[in-house]
Amino acid sequence: MSTKSLIDSAVFNSTTSGLKGVADKLFAHWFSRLVYAQIWEDPQSDLDALQLKPGANILTISSGGCNALAYLSAEPAAVHAVDLNAAHLAMLDMKKKAIKHLPDYQAVLAFLGDANHTDNLKRYKRHIRQQLSDDASNFWESRSLSGKPRYHYFTSQAYQHGLLGNFIGFAHFFVRLMGGDMSKMMQARNLEDQARLFEQYIAPVFETRLFRLIASQPLALYSLGIPPSQFQELKQDAKQGLHVLFKERMRHLACDFPLDENCFAQQAFARRYDCQKQAALPMYLQRQHFSSLRNNVDRLHPHHTTLTDFLLGQPRASMDAYLFLDAQDWMDKQQLTELWREVTRTAAPGAKVVFRTGGTASPLEAKLPAEILSVWHTDSAHNSALSATDRSAIYGGMHLYTKI
Template sequence: MTLRYPLAPTQMGNHLAMTDLSGELVFRRGKEVGKAVYQNRPLSKAGVSERLFALLFSGLVYPQIWEDPDVDMEAMQLGQGHRIVTIASGGCNILAYLTRSPERIDAVDLNAAHIALNRMKLEAVRHLPSQGDLFRFFGAADTSHNSEAYDRFIAPRLDPVSRHYWERRNWRGRRRIAVFDRNFYQTGLLGLFIAMGHRVGKFFGVDPAGIMKAKTIADQRRFFNEELAPVFEKPLLKWATSRKASLFGLGIPPAQYDSLITSGDGTMASVLKARLEKLACDFPLKTNYFAWQAFARRYPNPGEAALPAYLEKRNYKTIRDNVDRVAIHHANLIEFLAAKDAGSVDRFVLLDAQDWMTDDQLNALWAEITRTASAGARVIFRTAAEPSLLPGRVSNSLLDQWNYQDEASREFSARDRSAIYGGFHLYVRRAA
């Protein structure tokens, strides 16, 4: 699901760190993620929890992004000429934004696994022979020749570090890229968490995939009320989800767990039940590919239901024509913005990164956002809890330069098909 990340990078927290050393990029697992997560002493209970999370978060976490790019684009009023800085995450958002032909997209992340995924996606768009090949690679399950397509069309154009990541072998001797021969979306920390959710459901006698037989929203709600909702009343599940480590698979660090639990009745089971209810009941299955991933463990076939924008055939030419407008940066978001010129960014996409941040980090981030924002710039982000976390934490001298779009934020939050966040938030730069 999608509550996640840390500091500059929600997705900042999402990538295996890579750094330049003697002209070579090398992996440094976990170190940069730790900088974003650690807030307590190493041997304290909270400190141990943070360090376990950082270790788990150093690898591939999000096979796909769990924020709704359609909502993003509407909230940003995204169009031609716009310069975007976004956290990269799984990269579905970046490619979706290209359908609006912005001038430039700078995608930033600290997780090297996600950096490798984003860079491979760009080369796949550029060099796979057709839209059908792109869909088979990123949209279809059990396509046994995808790794061969990688070797022939993508690998020769991929940067050495990303290529090393995808071609590294596991203890069974299989290359990482081989996951695309099976079902890529059942891998990564999130994929494993969803698989565990299905196992838990079956342990209690419920197959979550059964909701895919629903023909109407009424059918979906009936399945949720009769099959899924009772699972969250089980004492064992309540006990398990009361442990912060239980949600690490969602990319939720300890600090964000504390924020998330405030939006329910004091138990995490009630929060998760409410978020799953929205995913299961508020949108027709035919329009919600997030529900397909959660319940069917795959994307729909073309024509079966809606797909991510970058996999829709109608968007292929536009995305391919615009793909060179994207730059992927393995960097801290605050430091990245500090190097940009004043007034040089029109749109900022923070995902849920700020849920990970201390007050000092929030103020440093918004100081750079405010400095680099153009006239009328827009900032969007999500939070685990419903309210915006900025008031009372970011200085008034910074926030006074922005207008919070309260009503629009609530509307966009309700329409976010991923359904796992408490709040969607939109800020617009005030006129000087």
């Protein structure tokens, strides 16, 4: 199926009607391109939650590919990366082939970490171009709006591209227009500095009349990958208004973790990774994991399909871990039930599922049949503790379910 067909099948459901139907169609069209050049869920939190043993079979949503690659450090038997969007799988393939075929760690860091070197054209043409899958090659060799082939992204701050990268760029412009400055956060030397700079240069923008108006518009959040159904969940959580909810989540990102240990904050406030500090890099680009990722990279398998359709083809009790990002926020009761019937069938004893939600509450208890819920265990206090460790800080909840 095409990206458009797959996204339509995910977005359009029993709730698609009236004004929401129009919004769903707009979102589906908007989402059918490169959204995430890098992923915005913390793989270290995922791995801490899963406690994987070597030889595990893992199913994840690909998105920008960073997490699927990071899971290779756990010595799995296989990581199956599923995505509705072929552009995300092309990004995953680029990262996978760079790790496998570039000469050494420094070349990988220059290409995927800094992603802003003219020398990266040579790296791409000599080592990566001929290794890409046909679909990935078609994506990267096609021309972007700049008129250059898309592989030129890696000579011009690759992670500033895609809808999310563009959104972050607009956010910097908007905050400056409102009298603030997101980049000032990078002057901080400790957590105390971070809190002070946030209050001085960012927090006041959330209280402006214009931001309050923008925050109430679902269309404004499409570039974050937030569909209309998830927007409704956010509104239910925003007791004091969406502007307050967004401010507190930005505060969590800006203030609760050291900036030089948070790759998500690096992208949000500096719009790049700090390649001089290993702890500031995404897990998959840290030197300590390079050997295991390179050795295991052929255990990573991309799939352009839905989660449910992928699981329909898997044997009973064959999977050990599932990572669904925030995809379940998109689903109605029927879609969620169909997915979890296959999760329950394919889950090995003790298998674990990790996912995020835009709001704080898990959708499972309200939407799944009792016979499915009865074979899964979760702990809300433990989930809250896990959510607090997620350095991306953009979600209301992180949830862990374990097969009984």
